Amino acid sequence: MSKPAAQLRINIFKLHTAARTQAVCADVLQEARSWSKLRPHRPGDCLMPKRMIRPLRSESDYDSALEEIERYFESEPKPGTPEGDRFDLLALVIEDYERKHWPIDPPDAVDAIRYRMETGQHTQADLGRLLGSRQRATS
Known part of the structure; x- marks a missing residue:
């Protein structure tokens, strides 16, 4: 077979494949249109299902989950x-990711007491009365 004849056969095959692909796309489009007849469009409704909620394994997964929950x-x-279930699941996977990647250490006991005294506008005398001894409150 000559080179031009082989090229002609390749071109015919490509055209045939493209026509078949267009026919398949047309069938899919027609089927999608029939879905909308069976289930009329409602606000917030779509034919494509939402993405499945999966564990967050990267910063981009985390960012996507934050965008969705916002x-x-x-x-x-x-x-x-x-x-509501989707919202709860998103909150859980986000919380889990944050706890694993940015843990918050518990505060020092003395610092926690001082902070609580400052925010509650309590004095060392108040703490001494609570502990039963003013000396305990100063040490």
């Missing part, structure tokens, strides 16, 4: 609904 901050979904 949409619920304006109006929190009702508990027990599919949207």
Whole structure:
């Protein structure tokens, strides 16, 4: 077979493949249109399912989860609904990721007492009365 004839066969094959691909795409499009007839469009509804919630393994997963959960901050979904369940699951995986990647160490006991005294506007005399001894409050 000559080179031009082989090239012609390749071109015919490519055209045939492209036509078949277009036909398949047209069938998929037609099927999608039939779905909308069976289930009319409602606000917030779509034909494509939402992404499955998975454990967050990277910073980009974390950022995506934050973007998604922010949409619920304006109006929190009702508990027990599919949207409410999704909100709860997103909150859990975000909390888990944050706890693993940015742990918060518990405060020193003395620093915690001092902080509580400052925020509650308590004095060392108040602490001494609570402990039963003013000397204990100063040490």
